[in-house]
Amino acid sequence: MLIQLKNLTKTYQHHDGAINAVDNLSLDIPKGSFVTITGASGSGKTTLLLILGGLLRPTSGKMSYNGKEIDLHHDEELANFRSNHVGFVMQSFALVPYLTAIENIMIALNVKNSNTTENRKRALELLEWVGLEDRTTHYPKELSAGQQQRVAIARSLANNPDLLLADEPTGNLDPGLSEEILGILKEINLKQKTTVVMVTHSPMAAEYGDTRIQLQNGKLHNLHLNDVKINVEVSVN
Numbered sequence: 318m319l320i321q322l323k324n325l326t327k328t329y330q331h332h333d334g335a336i337n338a339v340d341n342l343s344l345d346i347p348k349g350s351f352v353t354i355t356g357a358s359g360s361g362k363t364t365l366l367l368i369l370g371g372l373l374r375p376t377s378g379k380m381s382y383n384g385k386e387i388d389l390h391h392d393e394e395l396a397n398f399r400s401n402h403v404g405f406v407m408q409s410f411a412l413v414p415y416l417t418a419i420e421n422i423m424i425a426l427n428v429k430n431s432n433t434t435e436n437r438k439r440a441l442e443l444l445e446w447v448g449l450e451d452r453t454t455h456y457p458k459e460l461s462a463g464q465q466q467r468v469a470i471a472r473s474l475a476n477n478p479d480l481l482l483a484d485e486p487t488g489n490l491d492p493g494l495s496e497e498i499l500g501i502l503k504e505i506n507l508k509q510k511t512t513v514v515m516v517t518h519s520p521m522a523a524e525y526g527d528t529r530i531q532l533q534n535g536k537l538h539n540l541h542l543n544d545v546k547i548n549v550e551v552s553v554n
């Protein structure tokens with residue numbers, strides 16, 4: 318298993334009362350799987366994704382990566398987990414507007430390696446991988462929405478993540494562009510063996526998952542597996 322979640326709860330304190338955004342959830346994510354998460358607005362999808370990526374601490378529960386428990390209270394351990402293993406793709410692309418496509422990727426590479434020549438070469442490879450080798454010097458505003466999302470995907474691969482997390486990556490795209498982006502994510506999953514966890518509102522996009530999870534009030538409501546080898550533990554409360 319790449320990730321194992323055990324009795325994970327995230328409680329947000331609010332003056333209207335406490336909200337269990339994720340509620341005693343246990344889940345195994347197999348290496349190389351493509352997991353899609355659906356559920357109504359407010360069902361805890363983003364909260365779960367942020368916890369998976371080490372960006373948000375759960376209130377209680379455990380998380381293991383490759384069979385080893387991550388100390389969720391240890392900032393440095395979480396930071397290392399993120400930078401060594403996790404890539405993020407967001408709905409809003411979050412590209413730096415005053416940097417070109419290739420520079421947007423190079424700044425992500427610079428975090429680990431200061432060799433500009435090597436980074437330029439690697440950034441070009443990543444842009445080729447998403448089919449944008451002829452748009453390297455375009456600024457985000459000079460790219461279509463689908464192309465901007467492809468740059469964002471290329472950037473998310475900069476640290477060679479084992480785990481790619483995507484929150485509504487096609488939320489701002491029309492159906493044609495959505496399929497293009499979903500196709501790229503599927504290709505990354507199949508060719509690079511990257512485990513992908515994608516949150517989506519679209520039933521069509523959810524079909525790309527070999528494991529499909531539906532959340533309701535922070536709990537697993539429904540689970541669909543195409544691959545019988547996958548072992549997922551559903552917590553019974």
Ligand SMILES: Nc1ncnc2c1ncn2[C@@H]1O[C@H](COP(=O)(O)OP(=O)(O)OP(=O)(O)O)[C@@H](O)[C@H]1O
Pocket residue numbers: 329330331336337338356357358359360361362363364365
């Ligand atoms: N920082 C916060 N403080 C208080 N409550 C929060 C906070 N963030 C999220 N929540 C609450 O937690 C619940 C889950 O939120 P979350 O963002 O995970 O939902 P979601 O499934 O991603 O929804 P959407 O589909 O609208 O993006 C919601 O009820 C939300 O109001």
Ligand SMILES: [Mg+2]
Pocket residue numbers: 362363364
């Ligand atoms: Mg959300």
